[in-house]
Amino acid sequence: MTAQTALAASVSGGEAVTFWILAPLALLGAFGMVLARNAVHSALWLVLTMLCLGIFYVLQAGPFIGMTQIIVYTGAIMMLFLFVLMLVGRESSDSLIEVLRGQRVAAIGLGLGFALLLGSGVYRATEGGTPVGLEEANAGGNVQAIARLLYTDYVFAFELTAALLITATIGGMLLAHLERRKEDRRDQVATMKSRFAPGNYPGPKPGPGVFATSSSVATPARLPDGRLSDRSTPDILPVRELTAEETTLKGTEK
Structure with missing residues (x-):
C-alpha cells in the first residue's frame, strides 16, 4: 500500500478538525445558494461551497480533482456566471414571479x-465495502496516474467529451449570434434622423436628484427642493410657457 493510499484510508486529527470546520461552511453555502433572492449572492454562496469541496478532495489524497474543483469550477465557471449576471442584471423581484403555480413547492x-x-x-453502495484499486490509481503519484x-485506457472517452464540448460551444455561439440583413443595418446618419424624427425624445433624461415635470426637452426640470432648474433646458430651444403652478412657484422663488 502506497503512502497516498494509506493517507486516503485513514483520517488524521488535522483532517477531522478541517472537516468539522469546513463542513458547516459548505452546508451554509448550499443553503445560502438556494435561499438567496439575489442571483449574484446565490452564486457567491455556491463559490463558498465549491471551495470547501475542493479542500475536502485535497484532504482525501486527491490533489488533481481538488485543484480542478477550485481552479476550473470555482475560479473559471463561477466567475463567468458572476460576470454574466452582473452584465445582464437581475432584480430580486424577477425571481419571485412563478411561471407555473406551485412550482416552488x-x-x-x-x-x-x-x-x-x-x-x-450511496450508503448502500459503500456500506461494509473496502476501497480497491487505489494502488493502481495512485501509482507514481495521483496526477501522473490520472x-x-x-x-x-480512456482516451476515446476523453476525445469524445472534448468534441461534445466544442460542439456545444459552437452551437451556443450560433444560437446567440444575431445576423442582420444589410438593408436592416443603419449607419450613424440614419440613426440620428430616426432619433430626431417627430414623436421621439432626442434629449437626455434628467439626472439623479432631478424630477422631470414633463417629457418635453423645453420644460425645466424640478430640483429636490421644488425649484425649477434653468440649466436643465438648452438655450437654443424655445422655452415652453409655464403652467399656473409653475408660474406661482417662480414668483415664490423671486
Whole structure:
C-alpha cells in the first residue's frame, strides 16, 4: 500500500478538525445558494461551497480533482456566471414571479426526494465495502496516474467529451449570434434622423436628484427642493410657457 493510499484510508486529527470546520461552511453555502433572492449572492454562496469541496478532495489524497474543483469550477465557471449576471442584471423581484403555480413547492419536494434517493443509494453502495484499486490509481503519484489512465485506457472517452464540448460551444455561439440583413443595418446618419424624427425624445433624461415635470426637452426640470432648474433646458430651444403652478412657484422663488 502506497503512502497516498494509506493517507486516503485513514483520517488524521488535522483532517477531522478541517472537516468539522469546513463542513458547516459548505452546508451554509448550499443553503445560502438556494435561499438567496439575489442571483449574484446565490452564486457567491455556491463559490463558498465549491471551495470547501475542493479542500475536502485535497484532504482525501486527491490533489488533481481538488485543484480542478477550485481552479476550473470555482475560479473559471463561477466567475463567468458572476460576470454574466452582473452584465445582464437581475432584480430580486424577477425571481419571485412563478411561471407555473406551485412550482416552488414541487421543486422543493422533488429536490428532497432526489437527495434522499441519492443518499440511500450511496450508503448502500459503500456500506461494509473496502476501497480497491487505489494502488493502481495512485501509482507514481495521483496526477501522473490520472494522466496515464486518461490518455491510454480512456482516451476515446476523453476525445469524445472534448468534441461534445466544442460542439456545444459552437452551437451556443450560433444560437446567440444575431445576423442582420444589410438593408436592416443603419449607419450613424440614419440613426440620428430616426432619433430626431417627430414623436421621439432626442434629449437626455434628467439626472439623479432631478424630477422631470414633463417629457418635453423645453420644460425645466424640478430640483429636490421644488425649484425649477434653468440649466436643465438648452438655450437654443424655445422655452415652453409655464403652467399656473409653475408660474406661482417662480414668483415664490423671486
